[in-house]
Amino acid sequence: MSLSTFKETLKPCKHNPSTSSSVSSSFSSISHNFDSSINPRKPPKSSLSQQLLRLQDQDHPFSLPQTQPKCPKKETVLNSEGEDIDDEEEEEEEEEKKDRILRPKLESFQFDPTGPYEPLLLSLPGEVPAIQVPASINCRLLEHQRAGVKFLFKLYRNNHGGVLGDDMGLGKTIQTIAFLAAVFGKDEEAVNLTTSLREIQPEKKGPVLIVCPTSVIHNWENEFSKWAAFSIAVYHGPNRDLIFDKIEAHEVEILITSFDTYRIHGTILSKVQWEIVIVDEAHRLKNEKSKLYIACLEIKTQKRYGLTGTIMQNKLMELFSLFDWVVPGCLGTREHFREFYDEPLKHGQRSSAPERFIRVADERKQHLVAVLSKYLLRRTKEETIGHLMMGKEDNVVFCAMSELQKRVYQRMLQLPDIQCLINKDLPCSCGSPLKQVECCKRIVPNGVIWPHLHRDNPDGCDSCPFCLVLPCLVKLQQVSNHLELIKPNPRDDPDKQRKDAKFATAVFGTDIDLVGGHTHNESFMGLSEVKHCGKMRALEKLMFSWLSRGDKVLLFSYSVRMLDILEKFLIRKGCCFSRLDGSTPTGLRQSLVDDFNSSPSKQVFLISTRAGGLGLNLVSANRVVIFDPNWNPAQDLQAQDRSFRFGQKRHVIVFRLLAAGSLEELVYTRQVYKQQLANIAVSGKMEKRYFEGVQDCKEFQGELFGICNLFRDLSDKLFTSEIIELHEKQGMEHGNHESAKLDFTELQMCFLPQKEETKKSTEASEDSKTKDASKRTVKPGLEDLGIVYVHRNEDVVNIGSGTQGKKELNMHLKDTVCVPVIRRKAAAAAAVGGKNTVENAASSKIRKKSQYSLLAQFMGMEEVEFSKWLLSATPEERDKVLRDNKRRTDKIPDG
Structure with missing residues (x-):
C-alpha cells in the first residue's frame, strides 16, 4: 500500500469531530516516523523527551516542533514515486493552520543532536x-568530565587500568559513576525505547570494588x-561477614571499603573475581613496602x-609504585625506572648541572x-573550569619570629642532642x-631528649644518634609556631x-x-596574647583587615593544640567561628560546613589539616590561612582546595605563614623542590x-x-629570598630579563611606607651593598605587619607547560617600580659601572613614593592604613583603585 493510498483511508475520519484530533495525532506520529528516515537524528532518550512524546500522543497542546514533516522533503520523496499529491498537501496545510491556532509556537525549542540531553555513546557506532x-x-x-568518562572507558576496552589525575574539585567521583553506569548498562530509558536492546541479554559482569579513605565512604554512597x-x-x-x-551470592554490584579495612581483610576480598577495582586517593599506594x-x-x-x-x-619512585600497581610493567622494573628516569631527572634539575645532564634530563622527561x-x-x-572561577593567589608570607x-x-x-647530630661527621675528640x-x-647521655628515648636501654639503640632526628625536628617546628606548644x-x-x-626548662x-613557667598555661589572656608569637602578630593585623571588609576565612593548622590557642585568640577578638578537628563526630561535620557556608555571621572556620583536608566544600570563604607548613606539599594544596573549587564566586587569596629564619623555610623550599x-x-x-x-x-x-642542613641556623639570613633572588640575578646576567618578574613582594613593598635609609660609603664592596640593601629595604618596610618577606608560590614554581617555562607577567599596577626591583637593578648596574642607572633608579623611587602617597590620599587613608588595606585586597580591587584614580586625574585640567 502506497503512502497516498493510506492517507486516502484516513480522509473520511476528519469529518467526524469526535475522532479528528486522535487521527490527526496518529497521522502526525506516523509522519514523524516516516520523516525520521530522512533526518537521522533521533529525539534524545531522556525523561524530558519521553514526556513530550507521551503528551503528543494524547493530543496535548505542546508537541515536539519537528514532528510534522517538512514540505520540501515530502515532495522529493513522493515525486520519486510519480504520484500527484498537491490536493492532499493543501488539505493538510489547512488542518495545520487550524492546529496552530490552538497550539503555542515552540519553534525556538531545539534538541542539540550532540548535546547533553542525549546519552553519551562510548562504544563504536553500530x-x-x-x-x-x-x-x-x-x-x-x-x-x-565527559572526556574523563571516555578516557576511563578506553582503558576498560583495552583491558588495562589507568589513573584519572584531575585536580581536586573537578569531579572525579561523578566521572567514575558515569563510567560504571555505562559499563553496567544503567541506561533504562534507552532499553525501554529501543526494541533491539530488549532482545539482547547483557553479559553478566562481576562486582566493582572501591577502596577509599574512611571519611569519604558515605560520600561515595550518597x-x-x-x-x-x-x-x-x-x-x-x-x-562484614554478611556483606561477603x-x-x-552475586547480590552486590558495588562494594565500598576503607583503606584500613582492606589492609586488614584484603586476603578475604582478593578471593573475589572483581570486574573493576577503583582506588580513591590513589597516592596512598606510593610506598611499595606498606x-x-x-x-x-x-x-x-x-x-x-x-x-x-x-x-x-x-619522590619520583612514588610515581613508579602507583603506575606499577595500576598497569604492572608499564614503566619497566623498579631498577630500570630509577636508572633511566629518576636519577637523570633529579640531577638535571640541579642548579649547576652540566649542559649534557640537562639535555639528557629533557629527553628522559619527554x-x-x-x-x-x-x-x-x-x-x-x-x-577546565578556570573561566568559571575568579582565580586564586597562593602567597607565602615569611613572618618575623618574636625576640623571645x-x-x-x-x-x-x-x-x-642537636649538636651531636650537627657534628656527627667531624673527627672524634678522643684521637681515633x-x-x-x-x-x-x-x-x-647528657642530652635532654636522648635519655628519655633510651630510658630502658642506656647503651643506645641500633640507629643512634639518628633516632633523635624526628623528635628534634618536631620541637623546632613547635618553637617556630608558638612557644606554648613545647610545654607539657x-x-x-x-x-x-x-x-x-625538663625540655621546656x-x-x-x-x-x-x-x-x-615550664607548665601548661591555663590563663586565657596569656594564651590569646600575640606578642610572643610572630605568626599570630602578623595574623592579627591581617585578620582585622579581612573581617572589616566582610571576608570569610579558613584557618588551618596541623596541631590541635595550636587550634586551641587560635580559638582563644578569636574569642578575644570577638570573632564568630566554627571548628572541625579529629574529635568532631563524622555525622556533625557536614552540618558544620553547611552552617558556615550559609551563615553570614560565621567569619572564621578553624580546621585541622589532618581531619579537614578531604571532603569539605567551603566555597563561601575567600581567604585561606595555613598556619604551619607540611613536609608534604599535597597537604597544603588540599587545604587550599577546600575553598578554591567549583562553586566559588569570589577571588581566593591564600596565605601560608612561615617563621622566617627557622626550619620552616627549609620545609617550604623542599615543597618547591618536590612540586617542581x-x-x-x-x-x-x-x-x-x-x-x-x-x-x-x-x-x-x-x-x-x-x-x-636541617639543624642549620638560618636566623642571620633570608634563606628563601636569597635563593630566588640569586636565580633572578643569574637570569639577568644571561640576558633573561623575564626572570626578574614583579612579584607579590614587590607589590607590597611599593605600597608600604619606607623609612629613611642610612647612606653607605661608596667604597663598600658590591656584595656588602646588596646584603645591606636587602636588610634595609625589605625588613623595615614590612616591620609594622611583622612580615619579613613575601612572594607568590606560582611565581616560584613554574606553571607554564612544555619548553615555554615562563609565565606571562599579568600583574596589576605593573607601571609601579618597586623597591626590590630597584635594588636588583642598582646591583646589576653597579656590576658594570652604571652610575646613571643607579641615579635613575633613585629618582624613580622618589617619584613612585610620591605616587603612592597620592593614591593613599585618594582613598582617604593614611599611608600605613592604605598599606594594610593593599595587603588583603584582590587584584580586581587594586585595579579598580588605579582606574578610578586615573579617571579623576584625567578630569583635572592642567594648570
Missing part, C-alpha cells in the same frame, strides 16, 4: 550492545544513590583504576610523559680516626609530661618567667633550577638535604 552514559547523568556533566541505581554494600564495620555472603600496597597487589583483575589529584607527592599519557589523564582547574622565640630557638640548637657518630658521640600537654601521660617539662633558660619534580615528570614542564641539592644523593646534598 556496536551491539551500545555502551552509553545515561542521559540523566550526561546532562549534568561538564565537557571535561553519590551513587543520587546518580544511578546500583546495588551497593559497604564492607566496613561489624557486618551477599557478594558470593601493607596496604602489598594487599592491593593480590587483586585479581587487570582493570585497576586510581583517582588522585596529587599523583606524585615526595619520554616519560609520552609513556604516562597512555595511562594517565591529568587536568588542572585552570585548563629567636632566643628559645637558638638555645635549642645548642642542646647536646673514626667520626664522632662512629665513636664516642654515638650516644648522648595535660592530656599526655605523666612520664611524657615530666620529659616535656632547658630551652626557656632565663626567659622562663616571661612565658609563665612532579611538574617535570607528570606534565613535562620546564622548571627553574633553584637548588644545588639532589634528593637521596649524599654527594649533592646542597642547601636542602642532609641532617646538617
